[in-house]
Amino acid sequence: MEESIVKVKHLSHRYSVQWAIKDINFEIKNKGTLGLLGSNGAGKSTTMNMITGYIGPTEGSIMINGHDMLENPEEAKKCIGYLPEIPPLYPDLRVREYLTFVAELKKVERAKRDVTVHKIMGRTGTLDVSERLIKNLSKGYRQRVGLAQAVLGFPEIIILDEPSVGLDPKQIIEIRELIRKLAKKHTVILSSHILAEVREVCDYIMIISKGKLVASDTPENLERYLGESGLIEIETRTEASKVKEVLKNVPGIEKVSLKTDASGITSGQIREKRGQDIREELFTTFAEKKMPLLKLNPVQVSLEDVFMELTQSDKAAEEFARKAKEAEKEEVSNAGDL
Secondary structure (H helix, E strand, O other): OOOOOEEEEEEEEEEOOEEEEEEEEEEEOOOEEEEEEOOOOOOHHHHHHHHOOOOOOOEEEEEEOOEEOOOOHHHHHHOEEEEOOOOOOOOOOEHHHHHHHHHHHOOOOHHHHHHHHHHHHHHHOOHHHOOOEHHHOOHHHHHHHHHHHHHOOOOOEEEEEOOOOOOOHHHHHHHHHHHHHHHOOOEEEEEEOOHHHHHHHOOEEEEEEOOEEEEEEOHHHHHHHOOOOOEEEEEEOOOHHHHHHHHOOOOOEEEEEEEEOOOOOEEEEEEEOOOOOOHHHHHHHHHHOOOOEEEEEEOOOOHHHHHHHHHHOHHHHHHHHHHHHHHHHHHHHHHHHO
8 A cells, every 4th residue: 555645634723712724634645746725824834834843733643754743753854845935044154055054954964965965956056156145145046045955855745835935937937947846856745825836836736715625636627626617608790689688598597798899799708507508508599599609618717716716615615525526436436347
């Protein structure tokens, strides 16, 4: 049986009387990048702080490579490299000096220390600035040095908390590319509230809202599970008033929004009632009225749409959980048929 790299069970933490996170469960078995996505105050940083052993859980357990974070924290922490939102740098040290100091703290063998530091600087793109004072580096390079200290000792798990906050567009692209490279040899857990970043670099996403895990899956599956956004785009060479009249005879419509341009083409969106699929009915009705449709497309759902729906609607989160369970049952059933 394949052993988990990270296994979190019933994880909860309470500040005074308020629960910051409640009953979070997940498991990581492979290398790659896991994105922890949530708005500010959702509970991401609290979750990260518990996984790294910085704070203890009120309830639940954390297993890191088979080591219990509460019962055997030293062995568990040896498996983790951590880059907090504000990198723990010493501005008056040179890059090589600082990383050598970190290597000593991480108990890298003295005989291998210089070679290890050189190798890590090469991997994180900091060799060119190795003799510069950290305080004189750009924010992008300081972030690279922060990544270098996290990777020192070659831990299996690298945890990054908001790694691109405050960087310019060029620096963001460079950091994302670096994260992709790291994910080939490590398990990377990335916390962010930036949707584009998570979509760009993560193989798997967990969405946290109000301290609860509301969804977890690949970006593609998250978009697919909530793909029936209920919106259909249409376009026809007919006046908007006539289109509205036709649509009155189509059941399952919740809302219609239309506009007609100067060339006489009416375009807009139709919102279906939840659970309905009215595309065939629309096509047939317009054909019978001899009003050919130039466009009839479901609106594709983005990760941003998924995030907004899941974090603002308890019903949407419950619906996602139901669909995920159905898909899981179907996979098990199909596997049994093989």
